Amino acid sequence: MQGKKTYQEKLFNSFRLSERVPQDNFYRLLKGVLDLNFLYVQTKSYYGGSGQKSIDPVVFFKLCLVGYLENIISDRKLIQHCSMRLDILYFIDYDLDEELPWHSTISRTRQLFPESVFEEVFTKVLSMCIEKGMVSGHTQAIDSAPIKANASMDTLELKVPEEDLQAHLRKVRVFSSMDKETPHRKSKDDKSDRGQRIVTASKKELGAIQSRNKKWSTDQDQRPGSGNKGSKYTSNKTHYSPTDPDARISVKPGKARKLNYLSQLSVDTASHVITDIRAYHADGKDNQQLPDIVERLHKRLWQQGLFWENCVADTGYSSGENYAYLEQKGLRSFIPPHGTYKGGPDGFIYNREEDYYQCPQGKIIPFTKAFNDYRTGTKKKEYRARKHVCVACPMRSSCLGKSAQEKKFSVTYYRAEYERNNARVHSPQGRYMKGKRQSTVEPVFGTLTQFMGLRKINTLGLKQANKVMHLSAIAYNLKTCLPAGRST
Structure with a gap:
């Protein structure tokens, strides 16, 4: 029936x-x-x-x-x-x-x-994971990823020199003529301060940006993301977002430029538990942010009674200063150096005890001074031979060129730290650590961005973005910590 x-x-x-x-x-x-x-x-x-x-x-x-x-x-x-x-x-x-x-x-x-309350909740959940034996502490993998900001490229404003700020604010958007054909969407409210509206590029950098804009307008259809609305060449040195001044323009290879924040993530390799996360400006470099990450993470693990031994990261975190800093903290770095790193000129032999180089002709090139490279901001050592050493050398023309009178070159001040790190990276343990990093922190980032609400920051400002990232990490750790249960 x-x-x-x-x-x-x-x-x-x-x-x-x-x-x-x-x-x-x-x-x-x-x-x-x-x-x-x-x-x-x-x-x-x-x-x-x-x-x-x-x-x-x-x-x-x-x-x-x-x-x-x-x-x-x-x-x-x-x-x-x-x-x-x-x-x-x-x-x-x-x-x-x-x-x-x-x-x-x-x-x-x-x-x-404030941010501290969100960090307290994060630490509380991390303690739950530690009590369950899911965090070993000895090996931490660090990586970064851009997270889309809640601001549009269409509302970008042009920065102007400080003396012209009041007269020229919001009159012109970009340098290229292409922008005159593109409608400019005004922001309802400018949340930036005076410092964020002042141009930070030098005259040389402004000239380079202007030439890039001209080239950009001629071959725009050949560039990644050219079909996107408002796609054009812009720079953080010349533009800012009035909607969210803390957001920064950044780009990944093959992608269009966007306003992003940078998420720095640390993951314990034992059970893939997140041990630290923080929002940074997207135009910052990973190697500049590593000391801040390590200081915060080292303190948190120490308070939880965990001993940190190995720091694993990709090439973006490489620098001699960072290698030296990690050694001072008692940590072993597994960070591949940049491809530009060289321990000295090709064919030259370094004498560690007396700190000099020996050229292929057997001549001594002694250490002369340490200095800070103004272009890169890194500390270097200069090695320079006396003029009479190179006068009768048969390799003079190929070694010195046309105008130089003596051999002079510089290498990183942290050569010893580089060499120790490189030995670890190329060891069997280093190859294992590379695979461990790729299978640990990268899948965690994918989970956060695709399934844990971190595909976009829905707030404005760096402090608010930091709260969002902590909440996403807390949710991930809770999902990892709890046994699999039905959610519906």
Whole structure:
């Protein structure tokens, strides 16, 4: 006999969320292990003593974590999603008939709490992973990736010299004539300060940028991303974003230029747990940021009772200063040097004990002085022969050229540190570490950007971007720490 379901809404209902959410549900398991009650003490100073009650800080953080666990970056969509899920309502301690916080409350509370509160939650979750034996501490893999900022290239403004700032602000957008044909979308509100609106390029750099713009306009159709709206050559030295002044123009090979932030990520190689994450300006270099990363990560691991031994990273983090710094911290670096590194001129033999080079003709080229290279900002050592040493040399013309009177060259001040690092990189352990890095930190970045809400920063400013990255990392570590449970 055919059945037919007839729905009639009941006037009274007996319903308990705890009975409807399965025992192996992910959010039920998460509620049982995640204790965020310490946030009441951590955040008390950011509220007044009177007025309307705010959103519960524990509920706020749980809602944020749900967003990244569910790969939702919109606060409005997050509230809509949570209202339809029984397991999430149970996780955040809301009943069926309770109204969820307004989506703008999430945004305002995120701005209210400082970065330190988000880092405290990150450290709390990391401690949970350590207690489960998932973090060894001895080997950390470090890598970086650009994350799209919440700003458009179409709203870029031109920086101007300080003396012309008031007169020329927002009159011209770029140097090339191509921009005159492209509509400029004005930003509603300029959030930049005076320093961010002043040009930082020298006259020589401005000339180079101007010539690139002319070339860009002639062969634009040959460049990656040429079909994208508003694609053109721009530089951080001449342009800024009034919408989000902390966002920076950056580009990956084969991709169009975009306004991005840079995410620096550290992952423990034992179980792929994230041990550190932070937002940086996208135009910064990895090797300049490594000391800050190591200082912060070393302190966190030490406080957790873990001993860090090996630092694994790619070539972007290579520099003699970094090798020396890591050795001072008691860490072994496995960072391949740049292809431009040379221990000295070809065919010259270095004497470590007496610090001199011997040329192919057997002549001594002694050390003369140490100096800072103004072009690269790196410390170097100069080696220079006396004029009479090279006068009768049969290789004079090929070695010195036409005008030089004596042999002079410079090498990195940290040659010994380079050599020790290179020996480790090319050892069997170094080859193992390279494979470990590629199979550890790179897949974690892929998971964060594709499945953990880090495909785009939905906030404005470097501090807010740092909070977003911490929340995404917290969600990832929770997913890694908990046993596999049903999320739906």
